[in-house]
Structures are given as structure tokens and as C-alpha cells.
Amino acid sequence: MSSSPIRGGAVLSLGRVYCDMVFRGLDAMPQLGREMFAQEFTLTPGGGALITAAHMSALGRPAALVARFGTDDLSRSLQHAIDDLGIDLRFLDRHETAGPQLTVVMVHEDDRAFLSRRAGHARPETFERALAWSEAAHLHIAEYATLHEMDDAVAAAKRQGLTVSLDPSWDDALIRDPDFFRRSAGVDIFLPNREEAEALTGSSHPGAALEQLARHFPVVALKLGSDGAMLAADGKTLHLPSAPVDVVDTTGAGDAFNAGFLHAWLDGAPAERCLAAGVRAGTLSVQASGGTGSIGNAEGGGAGASEGRLPA
Numbered sequence: 001m002s003s004s005p006i007r008g009g010a011v012l013s014l015g016r017v018y019c020d021m022v023f024r025g026l027d028a029m030p031q032l033g034r035e036m037f038a039q040e041f042t043l044t045p046g047g048g049a050l051i052t053a054a055h056m057s058a059l060g061r062p063a064a065l066v067a068r069f070g071t072d073d074l075s076r077s078l079q080h081a082i083d084d085l086g087i088d089l090r091f092l093d094r095h096e097t098a099g100p101q102l103t104v105v106m107v108h109e110d111d112r113a114f115l116s117r118r119a120g121h122a123r124p125e126t127f128e129r130a131l132a133w134s135e136a137a138h139l140h141i142a143e144y145a146t147l148h149e150m151d152d153a154v155a156a157a158k159r160q161g162l163t164v165s166l167d168p169s170w171d172d173a174l175i176r177d178p179d180f181f182r183r184s185a186g187v188d189i190f191l192p193n194r195e196e197a198e199a200l201t202g203s204s205h206p207g208a209a210l211e212q213l214a215r216h217f218p219v220v221a222l223k224l225g226s227d228g229a230m231l232a233a234d235g236k237t238l239h240l241p242s243a244p245v246d247v248v249d250t251t252g253a254g255d256a257f258n259a260g261f262l263h264a265w266l267d268g269a270p271a272e273r274c275l276a277a278g279v280r281a282g283t284l285s286v287q288a289s290g291g292t293g294s295i296g297n298a299e300g301g302g303a304g305a306s307e308g309r310l311p312a
Contacts, residue, residue, distance in 0.1 A: 009062075009135060009136065009137025009138065009266065010061070010062035010063060010064060010088070010133070010135040010136050010137060010138075011052075011053070011056050011061060011062070011063045011064070011136075011137070011138045011139075011140055011262065011266070012063075012064050012066050012091070012130050012131070012133070012136050012138070012139045012140065012157075012162070013049040013050070013052050013053035013056070013063055013064065013065055013066060013087075013140045013142060014049055014066045014067070014127070014139060014140065014141050014142060014146060014150075014153065015047055015048050015049030015050075015067060015122070015141065015142030015143050015146045015169075016047050016049065016067060016068070016099065016100075016101045016118075016119065016122055016143070016145075016146065017045060017046075017047050017049070017050055017065070017067050017068070017069050017082075017099055017100045017101065018045070018046040018047035018050070018099075018100055018101045018102070018103045018116070019043070019044075019045060019046070019074055019078055019099075019100040019101070019102050019103065020042075020043070020044050020045070020046035020047075020103050020105050020251065020252075020290060020291065021041070021042075021043055021102070021103065021104050021105065022041065022042040022043075022044065022105040022107065022249065022251060022289060022290055023038035023040070023041055023104070023105065023106050023107065024038060024039065024040040024041070024042070024107045024248075024249060024289060025038050025039025025040045025107075026038055026039075026106060026107065026108045028108060029106060029108050029113060030106065038106075040289065042289050042290050042293070044078075044081060044290040044291070044292065044293070045078045045081050045082050045085075045100070045292070046103065046105075046251070046252060046290070046291045046292075047067075047100075047101065047142065048142030048143050048167055048169050048252075048254075048255045048258075049065060049066070049067055049140070049142035049143075049146075050065055050067070050082070050085075050087070050291075050292075051252040051255035051256065051259075051291035051292055052140055052142055052167075052255045052256075052258050052259045052262075053065045053085075053087045053088075053259075054085040054086070054087055054259075054291075054292045054295060055255070055256045055258075055259030055260065055281055055285075055292075055295065056259045056262070056263060057085065057086040057087055057088075058086065058259075058295045059259060059260065059263045059281075060263075061259075061262075061263045061266070062088060062135060063087055063088060063259075064087070064088035064089070064090060064091050064130065064133070064136070065087050065088070065089060065091065065092055066091045066092075066124055066126060066127060066130045067091075067092060067093065067124055068093045068094075068095055068098035068099060068119075068120065068121075068122070068123075068124045069092050069093065069094050069095075069098055069099060069100065070094070070095065070096060070097065070098045070099045070100060070119070071094055071095065071096045071098075072096060072097075074100060074102075075098075075099065075100055078100060085292060085295065091124065091126040091127075091129065091130040091133075092124075092126070093124035093125045093126045095120075097119075097120055098119065098120050099119030099120060100119060101116060101117065101118060101119040102116065102117055102119070103115065103116040104116075105251050107249050107250070107251065109247075111250065112249070112250055112251055121149060122145065122146040122149045122150060123149060123150050127150070127153070127156075128156070131156055131157055131159075131160045131162065132160060136160070136162060137162060137163070137266060138162055138163045138164070138165065138262065138266055139153070139154075139157040139162050139163075139164045139165075140164075140165045140166075140167075140258065140262060141153060141154075141164065141165065141166045141167070141187075142167055142169060142255065142258075143167065143168070143169035143171070144166065144168040144169060144171060144174055144175070144177075144180065144183075144184075145169070145171050145174055147166065147183055147184065148174055148177065148183060151183050154184070154185065154186040154187055155186060158186055163188045163189070163266075164186060164187050164188050164189075165187065165188060165189035165190070165191060165258070165262060166184055166187045166189070166190055166191065167191040167192070167254065167255070167258055168180075168190075168191075168192050168196045168200070169196075170193075170195060170196055170199075175196060175199045175200065176199055176200075180200060181216050184216065184217075185216075187217055188217070188218055188219060189217070189218075189219040189220075189221065189261075189262070189265065190213060190216070190217035190219070190220045190221070191220075191221050191223070191254075191257075191258050191261070192213070192220075192222060192223070193222070193223040193224075193225070193254055194206060194209075194222070194223065194224050194225060197209040197210070197213060197222055200212075200213065201213060206222060206224055206227075206230055207230070207237070209222070210222050210230050210232050210237060211232070211237075213232070214232035214233075214237075218233065219231070219232070219233045219265075220232040220233070221257075221261055221274075221275065221278060223254055223257055223278075223282070226242060226244065227241070227242070228240045228241040228242040228279065229242070229257070229275055229278060229279055231271055231274070231275045233271055234271075236271075238271055238272065238275060240272075240275045240276060240279055242279055242283070245283055245286065245287055246287060247286045247287070248286065248287055248288055248289055248293075249286065249288065249289045249290065249293070250285075250286050251289075251290055251291050252285060252290065252291020252292065253282045253285035253286045253291075254282065255291060256281040256282050256284065256285035256291070256294070257278040257279065257281055257282035257285075258278070259281055260277040260278040260279070260280055260281025260282070261274050261275065261277055261278030261281075263277060264276075264277035264278075
């Protein structure tokens with residue numbers, strides 16, 4: 001595919017660290033003025049940067065988390081779980097007021113809703129040092145909100161010879177930013193889901209949305225939930241359908257898809273294998289609770305993995 005990747009090499013995963021409070025087993029989504037009870041609850045570290053890095057590490061790809069992180073009681077309570085994920089934490093920038101960013105995740109059937117509060121600014125003091133790391137080959141920006149604050153991130157990575165990917169990660173305040181494509185200029189791989197692609201292009205047809213996005217990015221991998229995934233690269237498009245699985249929780253599954261896709265792409269795999277690897281990683285993720293709950297089952301999810309159900 002285009003934007004020739006550096007084979008091998010480590011991934012820098014940039015974004016905020018979250019504390020995900022995941023409520024599962026809801027009869028319906030909550031309504032104002034009414035109390036509901038969930039059958040299950042999980043407290044877990046999250047955020048696209050952390051989840052993608054964790055799945056990268058599980059696939060055998062060195063991955064460093066580039067983020068701010070707190071020293072408060074909540075942050076310390078998550079530290080052991082973060083340590084167990086195998087992520088390289090040398091560029092974690094620790095500050096007393098840096099978070100984590102608290103998110104309530106409500107899971108109903110195969111969909112979910114989020115309620116979050118931002119935790120300070122996104123830029124870690126370690127960012128430039130991370131880009132200069134001799135093992136780094138690629139920068140993954142896990143949310144457009146981070147790029148919106150750090151609009152020099154793509155250019156800085158390019159100066160160091162790194163390829164760059166971006167997951168827009170839905171943000172009501174920013175997904176229709178008129179400067180979205182200007183700020184994203186230079187991104188090699190764009191990784192939206194269907195809802196994000198529709199908001200960015202105004203098209204409700206995935207093929208049309210993909211065609212429009214391909215005018216801005218050399219590689220676009222579009223996540224389509226139960227309809228699989230589509231890819232646009234080198235002037236060609238590819239659709240990979242997905243087989244159904246028992247969905248437990250879709251939280252973070254799009255970030256798992258990103259890890260599978262990028263891991264294969266960085267190894268120079270052909271388009272079909274990259275897309276299949278992303279689907280495989282997303283499929284494993286939706287069968288466990290939380291964004292990193294499937295990590296123990298991720299072995300064998302590399303570039304040659306078969307397809308399955310994708311998160312939206």
C-alpha cells in the first residue's frame with residue numbers, strides 16, 4: 001500500500017489515559033429521573049492510546065504510550081492494571097492533576113454510550129523525546145481531540161521520518177470542525193468508524209464516504225460494525241464482510257482493530273491481510289468486557305488472521 005511503512009519498529013501511541021467505569025447488563029439505556037441497575041461492573045484503564053498500545057504489545061509489536069497521567073489516588077489505583085498490559089511506559093508524563101480522564105461506559109446489547117470529563121490538556125512533556133526515540137517508526141494519534149490541541153504533532157512526526165495514523169474518536173464538539181482536514185494533513189492512515197465518516201463527509205453511504213475520505217488520506221480503513229470493514233488505498237477499494245460472534249462489549253474494539261491493522265501494515269502486509277488483521281483484533285475484543293479484556297486471547301491475531309465481527 002501507499003505511504004511506504006518502515007518495516008518493524010515501535011509505535012508511539014498518543015492520547016489521553018482514561019479510567020473506564022463499564023456498566024454492563026442493562027435492560028435499557030438510563031432515562032432522566034429514573035434509577036437503573038447494571039448486572040456487571042468493571043473498572044479498567046482505557047482510552048484509545050492505551051488500548052491500541054496494549055493490543056499492539058499483545059501482538060508482539062513494541063508500543064510506547066505517550067500521554068500525561070496523574071499521581072492521584074485514582075491514577076495509582078489503575079497503575080497495576082496498566083503495568084500488566086506490557087506497554088512501554090518510558091514516555092508517560094506524570095503530573096498530580098493530569099488525570100486519568102474519567103469515563104462512564106453504559107453497554108446495552110451491542111451498543112454503548114459514554115460520559116466523560118476532560119482531564120487537563122493533552123500534550124505530554126515527553127512528546128518531543130518520544131519522537132526522537134531511535135526505535136520509533138510510527139505515531140498513532142488516538143483521538144482528534146488530541147490533534148486539535150497539538151496541531152504540530154503530524155509535522156513533528158514527519159520530520160523524524162515517522163509514518164502517522166489517526167483515529168478521529170467521536171467528539172461532539174470537534175467531529176465537524178471545519179479545519180479537520182487541514183489539521184490532519186500529512187496523516188498516512190485514517191481509521192474512522194461509520195458514524196465519524198458520515199459526520200465528516202455528509203454521506204450516509206459508506207462507499208461514498210470512503211471515496212471522499214480517500215481524497216484526503218493515502219490509506220483509509222473504515223470500520224462498519226456488523227457489516228465488516230472497507231479499505232481505500234492506491235486508488236482501489238476493498239470490502240471485507242464479517243461473521244457474527246457473541247458480543248459482550250464493544251468498548252475499545254475499534255482501537256483493537258487499529259492495532260491489528262497497523263501491526264500488519266508496519267510489516268508491509270498486503271491490503272487484504274491488513275484489513276483481515278484489523279477485523280480479527282476487533283472480533284476478539286468484542287467478546288470480552290472492557291477495551292483490554294480480550295488481551296489474553298489475542299495470540300494469533302496477526303496479519304494472517306481471519307475476519308470476524310467488527311465494532312462500529
